[in-house]
Amino acid sequence: xxxxxxxxxxxxxxxxxxxxxxxxxxxxxxxxxxxxxxxxxxxxxxxxxxxxxxxxxxxxxxxxxxxxxxxxxxxxxxxxxxxxxxxxxxxxxxxxxxxxxxxxxxxxxxxxxxxxxxxxxxxxxxxxxxxxxxxxxxxxxxxxxxxxxxxxxxxxxxxxxxxxxxxxxxxxxxxxxxxxxxxxxxxxxxxxxxxxxxxxxxxxxxxxxxxxxxxxxxxxxxxxxxxxxxx
Amino acid sequence: xxxxxxxxxxxxxxxxxxxxxxxxxxxxxxxxxxxxxxxxxxxxxxxxxxxxxxxxxxxxxxxxxxxxxxxxxxxxxxxxxxxxxxxxxxxxxxxxxxxxxxxxxxxxxxxxxxxxxxxxxxxxxxxxxxxxxxxxxxxxxxxxxxxxxxxxxxxxxxxxxxxxxxxxxxxxxxxxxxxxxxxxxxxxxxxxxxxxxxxxxxxxxxxxxxxxxxxxxxxxxxxxxxxxxxxxxxxxxxxxxxxxxxxxxxxxxxxxxxxxxxxxxxxxxxxxxxxxxxxxxxxxxxxxxxxxxxxxxxxxxxxxxxxxxxxxxxxxxxxxxxxxxxxxxxxxxxxxxxxxxxxxxxxxxxxxxxxxxxxxxxxxxxxxxxxxxxxxxxxxxxxxxxxxxxxxxxxxxxxxxxxxxxxxxxxxxxxxxxxxxxxxxxxxxxxxxxxxxxxxxxxxxx
Numbered sequence: 186x187x188x189x190x191x192x193x194x195x196x197x198x199x200x201x202x203x204x205x206x207x208x209x210x211x212x213x214x215x216x217x218x219x220x221x222x223x224x225x226x227x228x229x230x231x232x233x234x235x236x237x238x239x240x241x242x243x244x245x246x247x248x249x250x251x252x253x254x255x256x257x258x259x260x261x262x263x264x265x266x267x268x269x270x271x272x273x274x275x276x277x278x279x280x281x282x283x284x285x286x287x288x289x290x291x292x293x294x295x296x297x298x299x300x301x302x303x304x305x306x307x308x309x310x311x312x313x314x315x316x317x318x319x320x321x322x323x324x325x326x327x328x329x330x331x332x333x334x335x336x337x338x339x340x341x342x343x344x345x346x347x348x349x350x351x352x353x354x355x356x357x358x359x360x361x362x363x364x365x366x367x368x369x370x371x372x373x374x375x376x377x378x379x380x381x382x383x384x385x386x387x388x389x390x391x392x393x394x395x396x397x398x399x400x401x402x403x404x405x406x407x408x409x410x411x412x413x414x415x416x
Numbered sequence: 417x418x419x420x421x422x423x424x425x426x427x428x429x430x431x432x433x434x435x436x437x438x439x440x441x442x443x444x445x446x447x448x449x450x451x452x453x454x455x456x457x458x459x460x461x462x463x464x465x466x467x468x469x470x471x472x473x474x475x476x477x478x479x480x481x482x483x484x485x486x487x488x489x490x491x492x493x494x495x496x497x498x499x500x501x502x503x504x505x506x507x508x509x510x511x512x513x514x515x516x517x518x519x520x521x522x523x524x525x526x527x528x529x530x531x532x533x534x535x536x537x538x539x540x541x542x543x544x545x546x547x548x549x550x551x552x553x554x555x556x557x558x559x560x561x562x563x564x565x566x567x568x569x570x571x572x573x574x575x576x577x578x579x580x581x582x583x584x585x586x587x588x589x590x591x592x593x594x595x596x597x598x599x600x601x602x603x604x605x606x607x608x609x610x611x612x613x614x615x616x617x618x619x620x621x622x623x624x625x626x627x628x629x630x631x632x633x634x635x636x637x638x639x640x641x642x643x644x645x646x647x648x649x650x651x652x653x654x655x656x657x658x659x660x661x662x663x664x665x666x667x668x669x670x671x672x673x674x675x676x677x678x679x680x681x682x683x684x685x686x687x688x689x690x691x692x693x694x695x696x697x698x699x700x701x702x703x704x705x706x707x708x709x710x711x712x713x714x715x716x717x718x719x720x721x722x723x724x725x726x727x728x729x730x731x732x733x734x735x736x737x738x739x740x741x742x743x744x745x746x747x748x749x750x751x752x753x754x755x756x757x758x759x760x761x762x763x764x765x766x767x768x769x770x771x772x773x774x775x776x777x778x779x780x781x782x783x784x785x786x787x788x789x790x791x792x793x794x795x796x797x798x799x800x801x802x803x804x805x806x807x808x809x810x811x812x813x814x815x816x817x818x819x820x821x822x823x824x825x826x827x828x829x830x831x832x833x834x835x836x837x838x839x840x841x842x843x844x845x846x847x848x849x850x851x852x853x854x855x856x857x858x859x860x861x862x
Contacts, residue, residue, distance in 0.1 A: 234568065236861050259572060263565060270562070272431035277423065284419030286573035323569065330572065 186210045186365050187257065187334045192230070192240030199226040200389035204240070206396070208365040210333065213356065214396065215368045215380035219415050221339070223386055224369040225262075228338040231367075232259040244334055258330045260337040263320055275314060275322055276307040288329045296325035299355050317348055324352070328359065335359065339370045353379055373411050376402060385414035417582070424586040428556075441548065442598055448541040449602045452499030453609050455533075459493070459509075463821065466491050470820055474813040480803040483811050487515025488820055490791060492784050494775045495826045497617050499606060500624075501774030503540040504767070507781055509533055512788045514795050514820075518696055518736050519689050520788055522781075541602060542770045545628060546763075547664060549595065550635040554660050555653075557639020560587055563648045567858060576858065580851055588636055592629055599625045620773045620826045627769055627832070630839050631762045637846035638663070644854045663763050671764045675754045682746055692736045699724075699732045721804040733796065740789050744782060751778040755831055762842065765835040775824035787822050794819075 188207040194200070199222055208214040218224050229235040231242070233255050242249045244256050270278060283290045294304060300321040311319060324340070341349045356379060359366060368379070376383045382396035392414055402410070428434060470488055477483040490512045498505070509530065513521040538547045560583060561567055570579055603621060607613075613621070638659060646652040703724045710716045755778075758764040771777030795814050802808045829835070 232568065232572075234859055236859075254575075259568075261565065261568060265563065265565070270427065270566075272433070273423075273426055277426050281419055281423040282573060284422075327569075327572065 186245055187367075188243045190241050190243065192237055192242075194226065194230060194235070194237045194240075196226070198222050201227065201230075201237075201386070202389045204386075204391050206367075206384060206391060208334070208367045210365050211360055211363045212381045213360055213366045213368060213379055215370065215376045215383045216386060217370060217373065217376060217383060217415065218386040219371055221371065224338050224371065227369055227386075228259060228261055228336060231255065231257055231336045232261075256332050256334065258327050258332045258335045260324065260327050260335065260340055262338050262340060262342065263323060271312040272310065274308060274310050275319070278311075278322065279307060279326070282326045282329075286326075286330065288326065288331075292329040293325050296328050296355065297322065299358060300325065300351050317345075320348075321351070324355070328355065333364050335364055335366045337366065337368045339368075339372070341375070342370070342372065373407050373415070377407065387414055420582045420586055424583065424590060428587055428590045437552070438594055441552070442601065444548075445541055445544060445598050445602055446605055448539070448544050449499060449605055452502045452540055453606065453611065455502050456496065456499050456611065463491060463493065467818075467821070470815065471813070474811065474815070477811045479809070480799055480811060483814075484516040484799045484803070487513055487795065488813075488815060489513050490788060490820050490822055492776075493821050493823050494780075495617060495824055496606075496611050496613055497620060497826045498774045498776060499611065500541040500602070500621070501543075501770050501776070503538065504543045504546075504770045505774045505776035506771045506778055507776040510781075510784070512784070512822075514788065514792050516792075516796055516799055518692050518792070518796075520740060520785070520792065522785060522788060542624070542628075542774075545595070545598070546631075546766060546770075549628075549632050550664055550763075551660055553591065553632045553635040554639035554642075554656050556587065556591055557636040557641075558643040558652050558656055560584060560640055561643060561648055561854065564857065567854075571858070576855060580854065584640065584847070584850075588633060591636065592633070595629055595632060596625070599628075617826060620828055623828060623832060624769060624773050627766065627836055627839070630836060630843065631766050634762045634839055634843050634846070635660070635663070637843050637850065641846050641850045641853070644850050644857065647857065663761075667761050668764050668767045671754075671757055671761075674757065675750075678753065679750060682750060683743070688739050688743055692739055695732050695735055699728055718804075718807070725800045725804050729797070729800070733793070737789065737793065744785060744789075747778075747785075748782060751782065754778070755829060759831055759835050759838055762835075762839040765831075765839065769829060769832070769835070772827040772829050775826045777827060779827040779829075780824050783824060784822055791819065 186209050192204040249255050282288050341352050381399050384396040385392050492510045508524050510524045643652045758768040798814050
């Protein structure tokens with residue numbers, strides 16, 4: 186469970202005004218914003234790559250004071266995953282993160298299984314592997330981090346339907362495991378498929394004041410919601 | 417630490433592409449050393465021909481006047497270390513002529529097959545490691561941090577400082593180990609080919625290796641900084657080539673042009689030679705006047721010769737020698753000035769260092785010039801003694817052992833540690849700039 190309280194940020198391109206939201210354990214909270222820059226900024230703030238003018242973050246009711254090391258898993262969009270380590274085997278990447286990040290290999294392999302990827306598939310080199318598999322590997326590594334709170338920045342944007350289905354399956358599995366998930370996106374239709382709660386960022390303000398529950402959202406017309414909260 | 421060591425090992429050394437490159441690099445390095453060895457062996461054969469020819473030439477002289485006029489040649493024999501630098505030197509195959517005209521003759525001639533001996537820059541071990549090694553290092557520096565996304569991903573597992581320092585240095589250690597291995601292999605290869613090096617020469621080669629590694633590390637840090645300045649985008653590769661060409665070719669060349677402008681302050685050889693000739697002519701005129709006054713008295717004539725020889729050696733010759741010493745001093749000052757200038761940039765100092773360690777650099781030239789002046793004086797004394805004091809008729813060779821072979825030695829520049837320190841400082845600056853800029857890019861206002 187984590188909470189953002191009174192978050193205020195201002196830069197040339199992005200403004201966030203007094204954002205307050207809370208994500209409970211076993212919940213997928215979807216925060217919608219039309220601007221990609223806005224979601225990227227919020228992700229960077231959560232990851233500690235940006236500091237805010239005002240506001241605080243509480244994880245499991247504890248105030249997080251360390252600006253750079255926050256007990257959150259940050260899953261950012263990957264523009265060019267092939268560029269990460271073209272000359273390494275997928276297995277090497279797993280080994281490295283197990284050693285450096287203290288991750289459990291078994292946990293990563295379990296996550297990979299959820300994506301229909303097997304240990305055998307890790308023998309390939311990054312440059313010879315399927316780009317989707319590499320994204321899934323990185324996702325599995327991040328999800329293997331033993332934190333209960335996850336922030337995801339539009340990971341499925343522009344991906345094939347098959348990828349989205351695999352991703353959703355894992356996301357629901359995480360939810361079942363009791364993880365608190367904040368998903369940032371600009372896709373209104375994705376909210377209908379996955380979210381428990383939905384809020385919108387409009388001109389730097391969070392609207393409506395209280396998030397819309399998924400059962401209420403399903404009764405609303407997507408176009409009307411889009412027009413009301415995003416334009 | 418162990419995980420990062422293993423990880424970087426796989427990134428750098430387990431990639432087939434890199435392995436092929438390293439293997440080819442090593443083979444080409446050996447090829448260039450082999451080429452240097454061939455040149456060394458060719459020189460030894462030419463030297464044997466030279467000695468034989470010079471011996472035969474002496475036998476052809478019928479009197480000391482003839483011997484004094486034509487003199488004999490002195491061959492410049494480079495240090496065995498030259499096999500690593502045979503095309504990165506200031507001097508090529510040079511020799512000098514010792515005679516009693518008092519004009520110092522040092523030259524390199526292009527006749528017959530000698531025309532094809534010089535092959536131009538970089539076609540030797542030191543040139544290859546300078547040119548291709550620096551390109552490899554700047555490229556590896558650029559590739560160290562793959563992208564901002566890559567870094568942000570990694571930072572979930574490891575702190576920024578640890579990631580930066582470990583990733584940068586572990587990669588550097590592997591690359592340095594590779595270059596050390598190349599240097600050890602080529603040195604051992606030269607040894608296996610029956611080329612022996614003295615303790616001083618081994619020390620010089622180690623010093624060269626040490627500076628080479630530092631200069632290559634400088635290029636690695638340039639690549640690292642370039643990549644960060646260009647936001648780890650692919651455009652960095654274009655800039656990589658521009659900077660690499662500027663640093664390896666343009667900067668040393670500008671320094672050479674600067675030197676060229678400076679040497680204009682040195683007096684022309686013709687001025688010195690004509691002054692020397694004037695003194696010699698004046699002496700000869702005075703002696704002729706005295707001879708005419710004596711007429712046919714042989715005893716008096718011999719006495720006059722002896723007196724004139726003494727007078728020449730104590731007066732005229734000292735003036736003539738002084739002119740050459742003065743010129744040497746000016747040349748030494750110019751070289752010293754050039755040496756100081758080369759300290760400003762690692763590639764400039766590398767060019768200077770390579771030439772000096774090879775024994776065919778500027779200080780090698782000065783050694784040879786001084787040797788020529790001394791040999792010329794010894795030959796003059798030998799001639800005057802044989803011809804005018806002892807009045808011997810049969811020509812005896814001045815060269816008894818190997819006086820006509822000048823065995824050059826490599827020089828350890830006085831400014832070596834200064835050059836090393838300055839390059840180290842540059843590396844530190846580049847590394848610090850890369851660290852600060854990357855940190856600012858990832859944590860813009862943290």
